[in-house]
Amino acid sequence: MDRAQRTLSDALHTRGTAYTTDERRQLGLVGRLPAAVETLEQQAARAYAQLRRQPDDLARYVYLDALHDRNETLYYRLLTDHLTELLPVVYDPTIGEAIEQWSHDYRRSRAVYLSVDHPEDVRAAFESLELGPDDVDLVVVSDAQEILGIGDWGVNGTDISIGKLAVYTAAAGIHPGRVVAVNLDVGTDNETLLADPQYLGNRHARVTGEAYDRLVDAFLTTAAELFPAALLHFEDFGPSNARRILVDNAAKHRIFNDDMQGTGAIVVAAVVAALQVTGEGFDDQRLVVFGAGTAGTGMADQISAAMRRAGLDDDAARGRVWLIDKHGLVTDDQTGLPDYQQAYARPASEVAGWTRDATGAIDLLTVVRQVRPTILIGTSTVHGAFTEDVVRALAAGVERPILLPLSNPTGRIEVMPADAIAWSDGRALVAVGIPAEPVEHGGTTYTIGQANNALLYPGLGLGTIVSGAGHVTDGMLLAAATAVAGQVDVSAPGAALLPPVADLRASSATVAVAVARAAAADGVATIEHEDLVQAVHDAMWEPAYRGPASAGEAR
Numbered sequence: 001m002d003r004a005q006r007t008l009s010d011a012l013h014t015r016g017t018a019y020t021t022d023e024r025r026q027l028g029l030v031g032r033l034p035a036a037v038e039t040l041e042q043q044a045a046r047a048y049a050q051l052r053r054q055p056d057d058l059a060r061y062v063y064l065d066a067l068h069d070r071n072e073t074l075y076y077r078l079l080t081d082h083l084t085e086l087l088p089v090v091y092d093p094t095i096g097e098a099i100e101q102w103s104h105d106y107r108r109s110r111a112v113y114l115s116v117d118h119p120e121d122v123r124a125a126f127e128s129l130e131l132g133p134d135d136v137d138l139v140v141v142s143d144a145q146e147i148l149g150i151g152d153w154g155v156n157g158t159d160i161s162i163g164k165l166a167v168y169t170a171a172a173g174i175h176p177g178r179v180v181a182v183n184l185d186v187g188t189d190n191e192t193l194l195a196d197p198q199y200l201g202n203r204h205a206r207v208t209g210e211a212y213d214r215l216v217d218a219f220l221t222t223a224a225e226l227f228p229a230a231l232l233h234f235e236d237f238g239p240s241n242a243r244r245i246l247v248d249n250a251a252k253h254r255i256f257n258d259d260m261q262g263t264g265a266i267v268v269a270a271v272v273a274a275l276q277v278t279g280e281g282f283d284d285q286r287l288v289v290f291g292a293g294t295a296g297t298g299m300a301d302q303i304s305a306a307m308r309r310a311g312l313d314d315d316a317a318r319g320r321v322w323l324i325d326k327h328g329l330v331t332d333d334q335t336g337l338p339d340y341q342q343a344y345a346r347p348a349s350e351v352a353g354w355t356r357d358a359t360g361a362i363d364l365l366t367v368v369r370q371v372r373p374t375i376l377i378g379t380s381t382v383h384g385a386f387t388e389d390v391v392r393a394l395a396a397g398v399e400r401p402i403l404l405p406l407s408n409p410t411g412r413i414e415v416m417p418a419d420a421i422a423w424s425d426g427r428a429l430v431a432v433g434i435p436a437e438p439v440e441h442g443g444t445t446y447t448i449g450q451a452n453n454a455l456l457y458p459g460l461g462l463g464t465i466v467s468g469a470g471h472v473t474d475g476m477l478l479a480a481a482t483a484v485a486g487q488v489d490v491s492a493p494g495a496a497l498l499p500p501v502a503d504l505r506a507s508s509a510t511v512a513v514a515v516a517r518a519a520a521a522d523g524v525a526t527i528e529h530e531d532l533v534q535a536v537h538d539a540m541w542e543p544a545y546r547g548p549a550s551a552g553e554a555r
């Protein structure tokens with residue numbers, strides 16, 4: 001490749017038609033670009049027009065992905081300028097569709113692939129990046145067992161790591177050259193993929209047990225050794241691996257599980273905002289979680305922790321949580337309960353008189369009628385599970401129920417916000433995981449907040465990086481949740497429970513400051529700043545062509 005090509009194809013640094021005449025001379029680009037010298041804004045206007053000509057969101061995803069590979073500054077300029085419009089395209093919900101099509105749409109890849117069949121190659125794979133110990137701030141890793149609510153997508157799930165990193169950069173200015181996306185390819189149990197001649201991953205069933213653990217260990221130890229400053233973000237693992245990996249390694253490594261901790265914290269933020277409307281405290285709440293997997297039990301953990309902080313003892317806090325999974329209400333007489341559900345299993349004696357269906361299960365409607373929950377969360381991936389009967393029963397039980405149908409993407413959501421508002425006659429306090437249009441009901445406009453971990457993890461990551469925190473503590477998660485909730489004004493009827501996505505950059509900076517303060521208070525910060533607000537601001541990468549243009553150093 002000649003020098004000009006190298007310079008033009010280095011996506012992280014290239015300026016394309018924005019190179020000035022002088023720069024073109026210096027960098028050996030004379031004669032290699034059309035004559036016009038453009039600004040980033042002119043380039044962005046053209047790219048936006050090209051984007052708008054794409055027929056649908058999946059085509060827009062592919063277009064943006066290609067732009068990401070061509071010119072990162074331009075890609076992030078577009079994303080940052082049109083965050084509300086484009087977040088649903090590069091992230092949830094369109095990313096779900098893109099992952100399903102990934103092997104067919106494959107073009108090129110910016111990720112690192114670690115195979116369960118070759119754990120001995122983990123080091124070589126990371127070393128091939130030619131990055132030094134101070135060069136990486138963040139690694140996002142997924143084994144793709146539970147992508148969003150669409151299940152096991154094997155190597156196709158690589159794009160969830162890339163998508164999460166794009167949100168980190170667009171929302172919190174994490175430097176795009178200091179991040180690494182990783183797919184742990186442990187095989188897949190998705191029969192459609194295994195039978196698809198175009199499938200690009202390891203063509204065998206998911207490997208579990210010792211071989212799986214060996215790969216995860218190799219990933220953790222090698223990443224921590226080569227990139228000691230990096231936060232290791234785990235995404236979309238299956239429930240038992242997610243929890244086990246976090247519990248076993250939280251003290252040893254700088255790790256964070258987004259589906260458990262990020263989601264739990266964003267839900268705490270939504271509940272804090274909702275409680276400002278109802279005037280109640282966490283100790284007044286009764287929580288029903290429908291779908292007790294990674295996210296659902298992560299939320300149960302964080303909401304019951306908030307109940308304890310509000311004064312309830314362990315037993316009392318646990319006693320205010322009801323989990324429902326595939327076999328109905330989780331009770332202590334059920335055999336084979338996964339460990340993460342056991343702590344919340346209700347005594348069978350307590351529910352002896354409750355109605356059971358033909359299979360002996362106690363269903364959601366029965367639980368809602370019996371418990372009269374103040375908070376009902378959906379993390380089940382079951383579209384439509386919150387039926388009109390369920391929502392009406394919920395609204396009959398309490399004046400202002402908090403209703404959070406959080407399953408992603410759109411085809412999995414438990415109830416659409418418009419139905420939730422209508423069936424509760426405008427009384428339910430609703431937030432959902434996907435972006436949603438406002439709802440009109442009874443003369444009030446209800447703005448629907450997006451309770452998606454994307455409103456939290458970018459700021460949490462930035463705060464962790466800026467403070468050099470060695471661990472992500474509960475105090476940092478709580479600080480992030482409180483900082484998100486602090487940006488919401490619920491005084492007007494129909495107000496959203498979460499800040500708007502359009503303000504995500506400012507909101508992430510506020511979250512980062514709170515997180516860095518909490519890291520210092522918890523004694524895990526390793527970097528002190530005289531002016532933390534300024535330090536966070538300075539740490540945020542801006543999509544702009546700044547400073548002298550450099551020759552291509554394609555990564």
Ligand SMILES: NC(=O)c1ccc[n+]([C@@H]2O[C@H](COP(=O)([O-])OP(=O)(O)OC[C@H]3O[C@@H](n4cnc5c(N)ncnc54)[C@H](O)[C@@H]3O)[C@@H](O)[C@H]2O)c1
Nearest residue numbers: 148149263291292293294295325326380407408433452453
């Ligand atoms: N909004 C957010 O920020 C956010 C964050 C994380 C996860 N999620 C969403 O939550 C959903 C669950 O994700 P996860 O990672 O916890 O997956 P998971 O597979 O770990 O959990 C899903 C749980 O639902 C249960 N379930 C399935 N069918 C059910 C039924 N008919 N009745 C009751 N329970 C049933 C499963 O047994 C499992 O325990 C996904 O759709 C995901 O997109 C949203």
Ligand SMILES: O=C(O)C[C@H](O)C(=O)O
Nearest residue numbers: 092148149259408452453
């Ligand atoms: O990725 C998202 O949109 C949120 C969450 O991590 C999920 O798994 O659904």
Ligand SMILES: [Mg+2]
Nearest residue numbers: 148235236259
């Ligand atoms: Mg996830």
